[in-house]
Amino acid sequence: MMRVTPSAAGLGLCSCRACGLVSRPDPAVGPARCPRCRSPLHFRKPNSVGHCWALLVAAYILYLPANLLPIMETGTLFASRKDTILSGVVHLWETGSWGIAAIVFIASILVPLFKMIALTLLLISVQRRSTWWPMQRARLYRLVDLVGRWSMLDIYVVTLLAALVQIRSLATVRAGTGAIAFGAVVVLTMFAAMKFDPRLIWDPLLKESES
Amino acid sequence: MSTNTKSLIACRECDLLLREIPLLPGGVACCCCCGAALYRNTPGSLVRTLALTLAAAILFIVANVYPILGIEIQGVRNATNLGGAVYSLWNQEMRMISSLVCVTTILVPAIELAMMIYLLLPLSMRRVPPGVALILRILHSIKPWGMVEVFMLGILVALVKLADLSSLIPGVALWSFGGVTLLLAAVAASFNPRDVWGCLDREPDPKVSA
Numbered sequence: 001m002m003r004v005t006p007s008a009a010g011l012g013l014c015s016c017r018a019c020g021l022v023s024r025p026d027p028a029v030g031p032a033r034c035p036r037c038r039s040p041l042h043f044r045k046p047n048s049v050g051h052c053w054a055l056l057v058a059a060y061i062l063y064l065p066a067n068l069l070p071i072m073e074t075g076t077l078f079a080s081r082k083d084t085i086l087s088g089v090v091h092l093w094e095t096g097s098w099g100i101a102a103i104v105f106i107a108s109i110l111v112p113l114f115k116m117i118a119l120t121l122l123l124i125s126v127q128r129r130s131t132w133w134p135m136q137r138a139r140l141y142r143l144v145d146l147v148g149r150w151s152m153l154d155i156y157v158v159t160l161l162a163a164l165v166q167i168r169s170l171a172t173v174r175a176g177t178g179a180i181a182f183g184a185v186v187v188l189t190m191f192a193a194m195k196f197d198p199r200l201i202w203d204p205l206l207k208e209s210e211s
Numbered sequence: 212m213s214t215n216t217k218s219l220i221a222c223r224e225c226d227l228l229l230r231e232i233p234l235l236p237g238g239v240a241c242c243c244c245c246g247a248a249l250y251r252n253t254p255g256s257l258v259r260t261l262a263l264t265l266a267a268a269i270l271f272i273v274a275n276v277y278p279i280l281g282i283e284i285q286g287v288r289n290a291t292n293l294g295g296a297v298y299s300l301w302n303q304e305m306r307m308i309s310s311l312v313c314v315t316t317i318l319v320p321a322i323e324l325a326m327m328i329y330l331l332l333p334l335s336m337r338r339v340p341p342g343v344a345l346i347l348r349i350l351h352s353i354k355p356w357g358m359v360e361v362f363m364l365g366i367l368v369a370l371v372k373l374a375d376l377s378s379l380i381p382g383v384a385l386w387s388f389g390g391v392t393l394l395l396a397a398v399a400a401s402f403n404p405r406d407v408w409g410c411l412d413r414e415p416d417p418k419v420s421a
């Protein structure tokens with residue numbers, strides 16, 4: 001796949017991320033700002049790959065405690081149990097709530113993992129200036145952006161249960177330390193996805209058609 | 212800024228430079244290189260969005276005041292609203308999670324709704340409120356952090372998890388949150404920031420262009 005038409009940046013034009021206005025920044029004036037909304041202008045998000053990697057590595061590291069530590073501690077008259085994300089899903093499955101078990105499994109386990117792997121692939125391909133399947137990679141990024149927020153699901157479930165099930169001596173639910181790590185993974189991957197600049201996917205194709 | 216860049220647009224996802232073409236009402240322009248949506252033509256969207264936003268704001272207040280859910284175990288009852296849930300988590304030394312929930316389900320949606328009303332109410336009367344550019348920029352940057360629809364799914368999962376532990380008493384806010392979720396989706400589908408930026412171009416605000 002080739003691109004014949006030039007990119008805005010190739011012609012010295014810069015589009016504003018906030019309002020979309022295309023303007024020609026004057027390097028003599030100093031740091032460029034959008035003439036309409038005064039947002040800072042950059043041809044590409046500054047140091048996008050480096051920041052994205054840093055956030056992504058932090059998310060990978062926290063993904064371990066997020067899955068190994070309990071996110072919820074339930075105590076009733078008869079028993080007490082500590083649930084990690086996975087054991088919570090298994091418990092839902094065993095008690096017959098298959099639909100909900102599948103939703104929680106997808107939102108809490110598959111989505112964060114998919115997001116981190118997809119961003120890793122995108123970053124590597126961008127760093128190698130790959131011209132490989134740009135359309136598919138652009139779609140992959142759109143998907144990452146779309147599904148990321150749904151991982152917050154488990155945080156909300158734990159919040160509601162911990163607030164409601166506070167009936168002394170009968171039943172109590174507390175949020176576990178795993179919830180903190182899990183929340184951090186969700187926030188870090190959301191920031192990483194925002195930092196990534198999808199225009200970098202298309203830039204190498206342009207260079208190729210120019211030469 | 213030279214005048215000939217006015218009708219130019221660049222694709223947000225692949226930076227392809229394109230010339231804007233007029234669309235039929237309800238039409239969407241897509242990038243011919245990467246397929247990303249570029250802009251929409253939504254006639255009358257300002258007034259419709261304002262009506263939806265006002266309805267969402269009223270339901271959002273109801274959803275925050277009344278309890279979402281109550282449980283009853285052997286005659287002992289406990290119910291909570293959203294603020295109560297955040298507060299309870301804060302007291303359980305889960306400050307990070309509590310703040311995260313507070314920001315994504317209370318603060319960001321509240322700020323979003325307030326700013327939309329501040330923008331759209333004067334604009335629907337053909338007046339431009341001060342600070343439009345700043346407000347649109349803030350709206351653009353906080354948008355990903357409003358997660359009412361995810362919270363709604365969280366309520367449903369919590370319902371299922373609680374069902375075998377206790378008897379449930381659904382609260383008023385349970386239904387209002389459902390309504391808020393639908394209305395916010397409708398607001399997002401109907402709101403077209405391009406229309407507002409367009410208003411700004413026609414009547415330049417001295418505070419903004421200064």
Ligand SMILES: [Zn+2]
Nearest residue numbers: 016019034037
């Ligand atoms: Zn701008």
Ligand SMILES: [Zn+2]
Nearest residue numbers: 222225242245
């Ligand atoms: Zn494009």
